[in-house]
Amino acid sequence: MGRIDYLHDPDAPPANSVVPSVVAFVQNDAGQVLVIQRSDNGRWALPGGGHDVGESISDTVVREVWEETGIKAEVVDVSGLYTDPGHVMQYDDGEVRQQFSICFRARPVGGELRTSSETTQVRWVAPSDLATLDVHPTMRLRIEHAMDRTRTAPYIG
Incomplete structure (x- = not known):
């Protein structure tokens, strides 16, 4: 399934869904960051995905990292919440999702x-x-915010 991201684009289609999702900034002891190349748009990203019924949000993080990368992860903390209504993602199936990450x-x-996959x-x-x-x-x-460990509170925006 393909995906097109729109960011403050007046020609973007209107959103028809909101799905809570997570992304994981996983950093190893050498300071390297775990990244994926997405099969739906070819871009590089942090691993992540949608929150499922019946799981805690930290379980979502662990599951998505495992599913997409083969790495078992442990949640440390939250670096940001992203809900910009000007960022929508259009999928081939007709869904146009407002970000909630x-x-x-x-x-x-x-x-x-x-x-x-x-x-x-x-x-x-x-x-x-x-x-x-x-x-x-x-x-x-998201990467910049997660790398900035000097901030005392997560980014909310």
Whole structure:
């Protein structure tokens, strides 16, 4: 299924759904960040996905990281909440989703890198190399906020 992201685009279709979702900023002991190349749009991103009925939001983080990357993760804290109504994602099935994303910091506790149906590549990347990847501006903002450990409260916006 394909996906097109619109950010403050007057030609964007109107949203018809909101789905709570998570993204995980997973950083290993060497300081590298876990990133995926999405199979739906080819862009690089943090692993994540939609919250399912019957699970806690931290369980969603652990499940999505595992499903998309093969890495077992443990949630550390929250770095931001993202609800900009000007950011919508249009899917091939007609869904146009307004973003509602919570970014969590997490650490790896096991597993081995592998791809999934949602990922074409999975890598550990040095923070200095993140700028060379094709990352959507909204995802780049999440990464920047998660890397800034000097802030005392999560970003809310």
